[in-house]
Amino acid sequence: MDARNLRRPLALAIVAALLLPGMAFAQTAKEKELEARIVQLEAQVQALLGAQQRQQDALAQQQGSIEQAQAKLDAVQVAQADGKPKLQSTPILTAGNPDTRFSFGGFIKVDAMATSTNAGEIADGSAGRMFYLPSAIPVGGADESRTDLDTHAQFSRFWFASDGEVQGHKARAYLEFDLFGGGMGNLGNQASTNTHGVTLRQAYVSWDKWLAGQTWSNFQDVAALPDAVDFVGPTEGTVFVRQTQLRYSSGPWAVSLENPQTVVSAYRGTARTTSDDGNLPDITARWTSKGSWGHFSVAGIARQLRMDTATSHASGNGYGLSVSGKVNLGASDDLRYMLTGGTGIGRYVGFALGPDGTLDAAGGDIESTGVLAGFVAWRHVFDPKLRGSLMLSRAQLDNETGWTGFGVTKSAQSIHANLIYSPFPKLDVGAELIWGNRELESGADGDLRRLHATIKYSF
Template sequence: MAIRSTAAVAILGVAAQAQAVSFETGGYQTDIYGYARLNASYDIDSNQALSTRSGSYSGLVNNDDAADGHFGADAFQSRIGVKTVSPEGVKINVEGDFRGGGGGSLRLRHAYGEYNGVLMGQTWSNFTSFVGNTSTLDFDSLPGVAGYQSRTTQARYTTGPLSLSLEDPQSSFVTAPANAAQKDSLPALTARLQDSAGGLSYSAALLAHQVGYDTGSEDESAMGFATFVAAKIALSDMITVQGSLSYTDGANSYLYRSGENFGAASAYVDPASGDVETISGYGGTVGAGFNLGGGRSINVGYGIVEVDWDDAEDDGVAVAGQSESNSAVMANYQWTPVKNVMMGVEYAFLKRENVSGDDGDASRILFAAQYNF
């Protein structure tokens, strides 16, 4: 049941590859898949909608006097993909959606090949898991879910439940010296274990990368690390409980929705010494899913991330406007009236607090309708 619930999340919000148009030519098995999707949102308080009508943390501070009551709709989450398997067992997958350029432009999501456990190209980061995710209608989901939750260029090897990868690194500084260029000298190294036993599905991962800068005369760097654990358990045929815990130090790009909207800065440069100092953070989610039968379900979830800016503040770095805490609570109702069709409505409450103590919150409602093929 836990595995089926995880697959349902993937179908509705992530991959949508279970339903596909399949055909065979010359020994190549090819699937064309995707979906058309409408997202519509009503922001009860300040306007927090991004493309796909997802809720944003950007600007969610001191918003008491902001204009309220904002409606919008788009179909930018709609996607299409092609997957083919050669007679020799080589798998190739190319997929895109229309969230690029702020919405409406084709965006590359997946483009990779895989053979005998060796994958190269762009796809979900190996430092990602959907096992502990609660099914949300909001495309960007809850803060604190496990790992990067996005796609990146990589070389990966998978054997059984273990996956190892070298990936394009993701990091940023909150401040850097004048005339300095951020430098990534090494790829990010990840290791992930993901498996299931009975009604339990679980995942755990580690990541290490380098955060550095170079002014031409000064070359400084530090190592950043991240880890997460995630699990889903079926309490019965009707109820699942799931969640995740994450910790980062010098790798906040991998702490989901910890910054202005997504990853926070991973490090800062000490103004006195010029040394690279890492910034730590942590987060987590918890949720439950209730299968009501007849294609109906209810999902509730909570997520939070916290970033520790104390050392940067003590060293005189200007971080007052940085997000210290982002959180969200949500509840949705989803209905599948016929095969390949999903409709749902979701309520979410977003909250943000900055280092300065300034804070803000907002309530919003999201409607979605998705037609898979």
Template structure:
């Protein structure tokens, strides 16, 4: 496998270093059980982290940078292996087609030690059912990073429960409305309909692109919770665009743009994940959000240099209750990720990361991180 192919596999997988193993089955172990092909894949990953300012967490908490003027300690070191994961897959001939199943997990649970379910889905005759990547994301704008958090502003690279149908490059899905901020900021928040998502993706040429859209039914009803009660409904929507261009065998450029009103968490890294709120008049008011990311990867030596920048903002000015909330995040990364020439199962990396946040009332803060990794894939 060439280094350029390795680089593209990184970019088309997850928003962190999900490694080559997910999209390159030659890395997985395979064996036969009756008519089924069973594969086992995964990796162990050591993250070595130094935060020059305040502690940003095991994975970067975008709301963590200390605001200017606030007191706090600087310089925090940590190491962890929480991103390590394992997955199981099967492929079985069924009625003239192939039934595929996947179950995968890692240890990025809230307590840091419990096994966390990432994927659990089946696929047959172009139908996917279960929990996996939201259909809103196309992965094309994802620059390879060591940071588990990844660039903001692009279509959300998140996993949620869904029923999806794919024909060629086109896919449509019904997805869990609560998973990506479907809950209105109100004590009477409720979900009555699934989110509807459409996406078209083409990765067949040097220029690759993905266009996606989401429509959401938003609702709250405080009957039995507040007196007097109030209720209202609204429509949330969002669009995503991702592009990548292989300039030559060594250089790939990427970009992603996401915009919506009531889009919530479908805009990756949204400062206000709730898509709407109950205003002072007892009505539902949607939150408009815009974000984008730019990135580039350059193959060099046994690996590649990667650089990325992203920014996202949410319009919260109409609600005085949000004056101290974050309404914008900005971040930049530069790294070098490489593997020994004799194998792609071992990966090393070093990355510098800068993060900034801004609140509705204009306060700002930023923090920087240096992160290294050692990853062994199987």
């Protein structure tokens, strides 16, 4: 073979040697790229399968919950007698506006009181046997060395309310009742039935800034009342009235027109007459400031006194001012107070401890009775379950003895100390020691000593 023939195969061999590794290298890179894409696709498939499995598990769990709930509902329906309506089978507010919310609440309160007096006995079945009522403290009678025990559940309470918005206006309706019924034995007797009537406490409607109906007087600061075991506590020192009214509130201000009623004493006597002959409403105004420190409030009242008889038409005027509030003293203490003064406002203070006024000899004029009353109460929280309060209260009446005589109340005062234990939320078990005193214009007086225990459960 000549040189030319040898040169051609050699060139082909060299070319093959140069090309084959590149082709092998190119084939390997493409395979690796394909393998990477396959791995990525497998990961995506696994993720989709995992998500599907989780969704199936959640659906299975939800189906199990539905089946359990249906089983319970079936059990309740089987247990109910045929023909009886199911619980809330129809809407509670069938005539209510859309989005109206209905609520219900109250408390059960059981009271036991051991009472002794030194100048007579408080009449059986009267309000003074049920809560601290300074005007009921006997004066001038025999010393009652023995102790009277009274028990009742008449201050248990329940209420209904509906709240909602009607065409952009906030509306509320509220009804509240207790079982006071006018006192023990009003409908039944303690020997057998202990029947007591339902008593209307509040019934009003409010919309936006307006309120109409029966509720606490605008002249009273309910937020300043102490944490008492007794129904009120420092009764003689506080304004305490519920009545029908029309009220307008805006920011810190509230004004109202309220039911006129006049309590009048006879000339040189202790007998009282309640008159609804007034033709002008009682007018009140209140200003309140609130903050994390507590609240402060000032209220004023102006009113007409009037009593008509077949032979005379007596009239007079009344006015008063009340300052009250609550001061937070750290996380565990607060101080509550009220100071009220005026003339012709007797029925507003201390459950009408004194009258609004006294008739003159001819029955043609009403002499307004002045009053100055107040209380201070310190509350301390020992721990989340135990709290206590100490209260001091006094009222002084400015009687014109030439008109009233000397048998009317001149002053009343009391001291209260209590402890309230709450073993769990909404349940209170408490006891309160009460000392009260009432003095007449003649100088005669009487004392009351009471141990008041209570159990109260709110719902």
